[in-house]
Amino acid sequence: MNYPVLEVPVLGGLIIAIISVFHAFFAHFAVGGSLYLVLTEARAYRDGDKPLLEYTRSFSRIFVLLSLVFGAVTGVGIWFTIGSVAPAVTSSLIHLFVWFWAMEYVPFFAEITASLVYYYTWDRLSPRLHLAVGWLYFIAAYSSLVFINGILTFMLTPGAWPRTGNPWHAWLNPAALPSLVMRTSVALALGGLFGLLAGSRLRDEGLRRRVVRYSATWLWPAFVGLPLGGLWFVSVIPEGARAQLLGGAPAITIFTALALVLSVIILLFTYLGPYREPGRVSFPLALLFVTLGLLVTGASEWVREAVRKPYVIYGYMYVNGIRPQDVPEINRRGILQVARWARPVPEGDTIAMGREVYRLQCLSCHTVDGYNGIRSLVRSWTPEFADYQLRHLNRLKGFMPPFTGTEEERRALAAYLASLNPRPLPTAGPAPAPGAGGRAR
Amino acid sequence: MILPAPDPLPLPGPVWLLKFLLVLGWFLHALPMYGLLGGGLVALYAEAAGVRSEFHRLLARRLWAILPGVMGIAITFGIVPLLFLQVLYGQAFFTTAVLAAWPWLSVIPALLLAYYGVYANAFWGDRLGGWRFWIGLGSYLLIGWVGYQFTNQVRLIEQPHLWPGLARDPAAEGLFLARDGASLARFLHFFGGAVGFAGALVVLLAGYLRRWREADADFTARTARLGGRWALVGLGVQVAGGAAFLRAAATALALPPAWPTVLLAWAGLTALAALFLIVGQGRRDPLAPGLLALLVLVPAVALSALQRLWLREATLAGFLEVETLPVAFQAGPFLVFAVGLVLAIGIMSWVIAAALAPRAPGAPTARDLPVARPAPAPASTWAREAMGRLLRPRRRV
Numbered sequence: 096m097n098y099p100v101l102e103v104p105v106l107g108g109l110i111i112a113i114i115s116v117f118h119a120f121f122a123h124f125a126v127g128g129s130l131y132l133v134l135t136e137a138r139a140y141r142d143g144d145k146p147l148l149e150y151t152r153s154f155s156r157i158f159v160l161l162s163l164v165f166g167a168v169t170g171v172g173i174w175f176t177i178g179s180v181a182p183a184v185t186s187s188l189i190h191l192f193v194w195f196w197a198m199e200y201v202p203f204f205a206e207i208t209a210s211l212v213y214y215y216t217w218d219r220l221s222p223r224l225h226l227a228v229g230w231l232y233f234i235a236a237y238s239s240l241v242f243i244n245g246i247l248t249f250m251l252t253p254g255a256w257p258r259t260g261n262p263w264h265a266w267l268n269p270a271a272l273p274s275l276v277m278r279t280s281v282a283l284a285l286g287g288l289f290g291l292l293a294g295s296r297l298r299d300e301g302l303r304r305r306v307v308r309y310s311a312t313w314l315w316p317a318f319v320g321l322p323l324g325g326l327w328f329v330s331v332i333p334e335g336a337r338a339q340l341l342g343g344a345p346a347i348t349i350f351t352a353l354a355l356v357l358s359v360i361i362l363l364f365t366y367l368g369p370y371r372e373p374g375r376v377s378f379p380l381a382l383l384f385v386t387l388g389l390l391v392t393g394a395s396e397w398v399r400e401a402v403r404k405p406y407v408i409y410g411y412m413y414v415n416g417i418r419p420q421d422v423p424e425i426n427r428r429g430i431l432q433v434a435r436w437a438r439p440v441p442e443g444d445t446i447a448m449g450r451e452v453y454r455l456q457c458l459s460c461h462t463v464d465g466y467n468g469i470r471s472l473v474r475s476w477t478p479e480f481a482d483y484q485l486r487h488l489n490r491l492k493g494f495m496p497p498f499t500g501t502e503e504e505r506r507a508l509a510a511y512l513a514s515l516n517p518r519p520l521p522t523a524g525p526a527p528a529p530g531a532g533g534r535a536r
Numbered sequence: 537m538i539l540p541a542p543d544p545l546p547l548p549g550p551v552w553l554l555k556f557l558l559v560l561g562w563f564l565h566a567l568p569m570y571g572l573l574g575g576g577l578v579a580l581y582a583e584a585a586g587v588r589s590e591f592h593r594l595l596a597r598r599l600w601a602i603l604p605g606v607m608g609i610a611i612t613f614g615i616v617p618l619l620f621l622q623v624l625y626g627q628a629f630f631t632t633a634v635l636a637a638w639p640w641l642s643v644i645p646a647l648l649l650a651y652y653g654v655y656a657n658a659f660w661g662d663r664l665g666g667w668r669f670w671i672g673l674g675s676y677l678l679i680g681w682v683g684y685q686f687t688n689q690v691r692l693i694e695q696p697h698l699w700p701g702l703a704r705d706p707a708a709e710g711l712f713l714a715r716d717g718a719s720l721a722r723f724l725h726f727f728g729g730a731v732g733f734a735g736a737l738v739v740l741l742a743g744y745l746r747r748w749r750e751a752d753a754d755f756t757a758r759t760a761r762l763g764g765r766w767a768l769v770g771l772g773v774q775v776a777g778g779a780a781f782l783r784a785a786a787t788a789l790a791l792p793p794a795w796p797t798v799l800l801a802w803a804g805l806t807a808l809a810a811l812f813l814i815v816g817q818g819r820r821d822p823l824a825p826g827l828l829a830l831l832v833l834v835p836a837v838a839l840s841a842l843q844r845l846w847l848r849e850a851t852l853a854g855f856l857e858v859e860t861l862p863v864a865f866q867a868g869p870f871l872v873f874a875v876g877l878v879l880a881i882g883i884m885s886w887v888i889a890a891a892l893a894p895r896a897p898g899a900p901t902a903r904d905l906p907v908a909r910p911a912p913a914p915a916s917t918w919a920r921e922a923m924g925r926l927l928r929p930r931r932r933v
Contacts, residue, residue, distance in 0.1 A: 168611060189622045194872070198869065221899065266869075
């Protein structure tokens with residue numbers, strides 16, 4: 096509303112989710128994988144296991160390839176995308192958390208430096224010093240996760256911050272610790288899954304069996320951490336968000352169930368396959384486990400974003416960038432007057448006015464014909480029915496913010512929504528009652 | 537001209553501190569970014585010349601091996617200036633990020649593709665054969681595209697009179713840089729600077745290869761000569777581009793009184809670097825001239841960072857003045873950040889020093905196993921016993 100609006104065809108706001116899922120996947124892998132590397136290296140030294148040491152060295156290359164730049168670029172990608180798609184919330188988060196992001200940056204810088212030194216100095220550093228660099232690498236990666244975790248959970252549970260305005264209260268919010276327990280479990284599991292993937296390619300049969308079985312054990316902490324952290328997390332989130340998770344919004348419940356079921360499948364089959372029968376694990380099977388891991392990350396990150404609705408920062412800002420405290424003024428003056436980048440609307444053109452109101456209030460979640468496409472959602476709606484829906488939007492659909500604007504703007508939006516699906520010309524016979532189509536639905 | 541309202545939340549620190557960190561962040565980002573943009577060009581040239589010359593082929597191989605790491609650092613260090621640019625100039629930054637969103641967002645896939653191209657050349661170069669040049673060229677063009685988009689974005693922030701036109705018709709105006717002589721001159725200025733800086737880095741690399749005895753005298757001397765020449769050409773382009781940009785875009789601006797002094801200091805440092813590089817062309821050991829050239833180029837880059845800030849402030853004067861924004865200093869979080877930064881710099885300096893220290897001949901490395909010691913048997917506990925029974929694979933009957 097304060098900024099121009101970006102129209103993302105087909106994908107809409109989903110573009111942020113797509114980049115975030117890939118980033119979350121590889122960022123967690125970087126954390127768990129760094130511990131995997133250093134512990135495996137230590138194990139190789141302890142057992143005098145030269146093949147295992149060589150495997151660790153080759154695995155560290157995958158790190159440079161995957162986690163270092165893919166993680167960093169997708170992280171920057173999130174910055175770029177949220178700045179363009181949701182500038183108002185990005186601005187608020189930056190103002191509140193700039194020092195926390197700076198704090199997160201410090202270990203991230205250390206992580207990048209340590210990982211490069213770790214990778215490039217296998218032939219230069221002594222075993223002891225190389226291990227020390229590896230430990231620094233892991234500590235830095237995990238610290239980075241700790242800092243960013245608090246910022247992410249703040250958006251769902253701002254805790255005491257709305258009352259105190261204290262940034263520490265914002266960061267140390269109620270969901271921070273349970274989320275950290277879950278993310279730590281996921282990081283360890285992903286480190287193990289990638290170890291499984293790399294191990295399944297080994298030619299030495301004995302080494303392959305050892306690495307596959309050893310990697311499978313990295314998933315065990317998730318058996319405990321995920322359910323415990325998950326229950327704890329659900330117990331501290333706001334009542335409205337919990338209601339959506341537990342059946343209030345079917346899509347969210349389905350995705351939650353999907354994440355749970357896939358997690359159980361991965362854990363169970365890792366035990367039955369790679370752990371009990373390490374010799375029979377092929378590369379495609381390992382790849383399937385990793386892909387399932389990506390799907391779990393995707394589903395759970397989507398749920399994390401979705402349960403916040405209708406807010407983007409719970410209680411502080413709606414998902415369309417409007418703050419609840421600004422609603423009375425917008426209702427009085429009209430969104431087309433308050434929004435600085437509203438496009439001029441021709442006098443008397445109700446549909447054009449409605450389209451502009453749609454652009455300003457709905458585009459953050461809806462496209463016209465793509466993801467969450469509004470055209471199919473309002474099929475067979477009459478202007479009267481659309482207006483009724485808009486008047487009671489937040490009560491009829493708890494995950495949507497209330498309509499904000501004047502009565503004229505609301506009617507214009509209703510007319511625009513109804514115009515998206517032109518009704519066929521009436522044929523001979525009695526005319527239907529006004530709005531009957533919508534109400535019948 | 538339309539400017540979004542300031543964020544309802546106050547600035548989290550004094551403006552001078554945020555500006556200092558913005559300048560420092562850009563400076564730290566510019567060093568590896570120059571290394572990548574310039575070093576990529578030298579590597580590409582060496583790759584092309586390597587078809588006929590063994591020296592060029594070997595040099596290209598060494599340069600490709602370094603570039604993925606440099607690129608990783610450049611991307612990582614780019615986050616800091618972005619952070620402080622958003623907090624200070626968010627009203628302008630977010631507006632232009634929306635108005636020119638698609639070229640701006642194209643930076644992400646471009647960076648990813650470019651990285652994996654550079655990575656492929658670095659790690660699978662031998663297997664790629666003739667494809668190495670074309671992959672390198674593709675990556676390099678993508679890296680250039682990223683640089684072009686950053687110049688585009690910065691210029692757009694500084695020209696708010698263009699914003700309404702972009703809002704009306706983003707498709708027509710999205711690539712306005714191509715029609716803007718000042719922006720092209722600015723891009724050329726930074727591109728030349730990158731080649732100049734990377735050329736000096738190649739001279740330094742030659743010096744270290746000689747010191748570490750990782751290459752013979754002929755190879756290091758030729759590498760130093762080649763790096764020095766590229767550096768001189770780059771610095772020339774940088775000065776010419778900078779002069780053209782200032783003539784086109786900065787003559788009417790009310791710049792701070794210290795501007796001429798800083799400009800003169802920058803020009804003096806650049807000239808001094810060129811002098812060291814010219815002298816170094818005839819020396820057997822290129823380490824000293826390479827080091828000296830870089831020692832004067834690094835502060836020159838820092839002065840560039842300061843000049844960028846002053847130019848932005850002068851162009852936005854009367855429209856967006858960050859000094860007028862409310863401030864509520866988050867002293868505690870800032871202190872934690874500052875202490876953490878000092879600690880991290882200390883630890884990482886030690887790590888880098890350890891990595892670069894000369895290795896004693898015959899000393900064991902991380903790839904060698906220490907003398908095997910019999911591992912002590914793990915203490916048996918009831919918990920370990922129970923877990924073992926539960927998890928141990930069953931023997932087949």
